[in-house]
Amino acid sequence: xxxxxxxxxxxxxxxxxxxxxxxxxxxxxxxxxxxxxxxxxxxxxxxxxxxxxxxxxxxxxxxxxxxxxxxxxxxxxxxxxxxxxxxxxxxxxxxxxxxxxxxxxxxxxxxx
Amino acid sequence: xxxxxxxxxxxxxxxxxxxxxxxxxxxxxxxxxxxxxxxxxxxxxxxxxxxxxxxxxxxxxxxxxxxxxxxxxxxxxxxxxxxxxxxxxxxxxxxxxxxxxxxxxxxxxx
Numbered sequence: 001x002x003x004x005x006x007x008x009x010x011x012x013x014x015x016x017x018x019x020x021x022x023x024x025x026x027x028x029x030x031x032x033x034x035x036x037x038x039x040x041x042x043x044x045x046x047x048x049x050x051x052x053x054x055x056x057x058x059x060x061x062x063x064x065x066x067x068x069x070x071x072x073x074x075x076x077x078x079x080x081x082x083x084x085x086x087x088x089x090x091x092x093x094x095x096x097x098x099x100x101x102x103x104x105x106x107x108x109x110x111x112x
Numbered sequence: 113x114x115x116x117x118x119x120x121x122x123x124x125x126x127x128x129x130x131x132x133x134x135x136x137x138x139x140x141x142x143x144x145x146x147x148x149x150x151x152x153x154x155x156x157x158x159x160x161x162x163x164x165x166x167x168x169x170x171x172x173x174x175x176x177x178x179x180x181x182x183x184x185x186x187x188x189x190x191x192x193x194x195x196x197x198x199x200x201x202x203x204x205x206x207x208x209x210x211x212x213x214x215x216x217x218x219x220x221x222x
Contacts, residue, residue, distance in 0.1 A: 041214060042116065042198065042200070042211070042214050048208050048209075056208070088153065090155060103154065103155035103157075106154070
């Protein structure tokens with residue numbers, strides 16, 4: 001039982017490059033979330049999804065896009081990476097809104 | 113403006129000590145979450161509570177809705193309890209967003 005799996009775990013990008021972070025969950029959860037975590041700050045919600053084919057903006061959506069084409073996958077895209085997007089990114093999923101979320105192990109992204 | 117405040121920011125204690133971590137919030141809430149982030153980065157949900165007290169093993173979480181305050185206690189602390197403990201509350205008028213505290217870094221020395 002894998003739970004929530006994020007790939008990749010580490011990545012270094014040059015400014016202006018693009019990339020996609022993949023989040024996969026095998027628990028048939030409806031809700032999925034992308035967060036970023038920066039030193040000294042709480043987790044901040046980037047985008048979330050309440051079901052297959054739906055996405056919504058969170059607290060800090062600028063510079064990111066997401067897609068939820070399949071229920072088990074939630075993709076986070078950076079079209080043109082900036083140093084300000086250097087962070088640790090966490091994906092989470094839950095069966096009910098805001099309850100009992102399962103988190104991935106995180107992706108450490110550095111933009112140089 | 114951080115609407116969720118945790119204290120202390122850092123806490124170092126000896127194995128066996130009773131640990132208390134506090135969380136205060138300024139918004140009206142229906143429930144509060146406690147999570148644990150391991151040194152390796154993984155995050156685990158510990159509790160969601162809306163009133164009273166919940167217990168799981170050596171962990172106890174309490175909440176006082178009127179005072180807008182919650183505490184997480186660890187009894188008979190052990191080095192494996194070393195982690196960052198985070199509280200979070202729902203954003204007002206949102207079903208999906210949480211306001212997260214910055215976390216309390218706990219180190220238990222053997």
